[in-house]
Amino acid sequence: MNVGIIGAGNSGLAMASHLSFVGHSIYLWNRSETTIEELMRTKIVKSKGVIVGELPLTEVTTNVQLVLEACEVILVTTPATSHRGLAKIMAPYLKEHHIVVLNPGRTFGAIDFKNELMNCSNTEDIKILETQTIIYTCRKTSPVDVNILALKREVLIATFRGVDIQEILERIPDELNRFYKPISSMVETSIGNVGMILHCAPMILNAGWVESSYPFRYYRDGISKTIARFIEKIDDERLMVARYLNHPVISIKEWMQISYNLDCDDLYSCIQNNPSYDEIFAPKSLTYRYIYEDIPFGLVPLESMGKNLGLPMKNTSLIIDMANSLLDEDFRAMGRTANKLNFDYTNLIRGIKVEDIEEHRE
Structure with missing residues (x-):
């Protein structure tokens, strides 16, 4: 083919x-x-x-x-x-x-x-x-x-x-x-987008190490027990949005267990026991897709959905705010939201049809 x-x-x-x-x-x-x-x-x-x-x-x-x-x-x-x-x-x-x-x-x-x-x-x-x-x-x-x-x-x-x-x-x-x-x-x-969960917070919380150009393994060294627990708080907000839309998704820990066939009790142990992460080193600049893709095209729409549903998105919002301040950007302005894409978040409950986009464009 x-x-x-x-x-x-x-x-x-x-x-x-x-x-x-x-x-x-x-x-x-x-x-x-x-x-x-x-x-x-x-x-x-x-x-x-x-x-x-x-x-x-x-x-x-x-x-x-x-x-x-x-x-x-x-x-x-x-x-x-x-x-x-x-x-x-x-x-x-x-x-x-x-x-x-x-x-x-x-x-x-x-x-x-x-x-x-x-x-x-x-x-x-x-x-x-x-x-x-x-x-x-x-x-x-x-x-x-x-x-x-x-x-x-x-x-x-x-x-x-x-x-x-x-x-x-x-x-x-x-x-x-x-x-x-x-x-x-x-x-x-x-909402099952796991990149926004694994990429954004560790980059922001390791900003000093990233900019030092000191080589460190992104997952193994960059995600400590404390950072892993914080990532799970963002993940909990993602899971809550999915539940409110009647389309539950699995946690980041469960995703890692399934994707890599791991036996682990929490996110930190999943990361430490994943041999696929042995050779993955951190980017050497903050102007990298882990921020410039995964925040505007991941966390921003997640936050937007959650707030539209009346949910507290405290930890998701915190990382977006920190990224905006650190990098002098407005990731919310550049990100994907329902208003920009001509659909309504309520359409997500039953599933988006092409016709939904056509109707909102009229």
């Missing part, structure tokens, strides 16, 4: 390696040519870890039209900060037969992507899905090398209400369906 992969970062190279390894023809697109110059020349990605090999790519390009004309299945692996821009770039070429999977959607990714397609006058019945997280625990180690540390055992995937997700999944590579677990509502993928 021809498969289009959008983005040549950590998860883009991991997904390209994985699907090439099992025999698919990979069309890899990246916006910046400088990022993929060597890949364009060699058309080989070198993978180590749980997938090993020098794996061929059919095409590596900055021409999105070429990829969309060659591939029915399009796997978006970029940070959520790029979703709206990608929808704009892809809008002229996306047709009814296309399937777009946001890996991951973060919070409301599929809604944001669909809304931007409508802004670009694309009203085709494109199938847009979002995952809760990426399949891979991975790091890109050079422009052509990726280290895949683990494959998560289960990744939630959802689409708009009223769309037959099983029929869509039958049209994507079988290998991905080993990991994807289809669910009925995007509430569970959006």
Whole structure:
């Protein structure tokens, strides 16, 4: 099968390696040519870890039209900060037969992507899905090398209400369906977004160490018992929002137990006993996606939902406020909210339909 992969970062190279390894023809697109110059020349990605090999790519390009004309299945692996821009770039070429999977959607990714397609006058019945997280625990180690540390055992995937997700999944590579677990509502993928729970607070609370450029392991060293307990307080607020919307999600501890097959009593012990976190070092700057993606496209919509429901979001709000003050940003202004995306939070209880967005745009 021809498969289009959008983005040549950590998860883009991991997904390209994985699907090439099992025999698919990979069309890899990246916006910046400088990022993929060597890949364009060699058309080989070198993978180590749980997938090993020098794996061929059919095409590596900055021409999105070429990829969309060659591939029915399009796997978006970029940070959520790029979703709206990608929808704009892809809008002229996306047709009814296309399937777009946001890996991951973060919070409301599929809604944001669909809304931007409508802004670009694309009203085709494109199938847009979002995952809760990426399949891979991975790091890109050079422009052509990726280290895949683990494959998560289960990744939630959802689409708009009223769309037959099983029929869509039958049209994507079988290998991905080993990991994807289809669910009925995007509430569970959006509020199930674990990146915002694991990424934001540790970055803010380790700001001094991050800026010191002293190498430390992000999870093992950066998440102490005290920080882990604070993360669980934010997670409790996330779980409360999900319960109020009648779509309960599992805790971050339970997610880690399932994803990595761990036996642990609390979040701290899960992190310390997860071998996949051995080699993951902290970013060397605060201007990193753990803040600039996971706060505006994770914590901000979570806080907005909670407050709309009348819930106290004290710990979630605290991290957003600290990030705003530390970095002189307004993450709430740049973040995803229902008002910006043309839907109503009350729609989440029964599930978002494409028609909900259309009605709010009128």
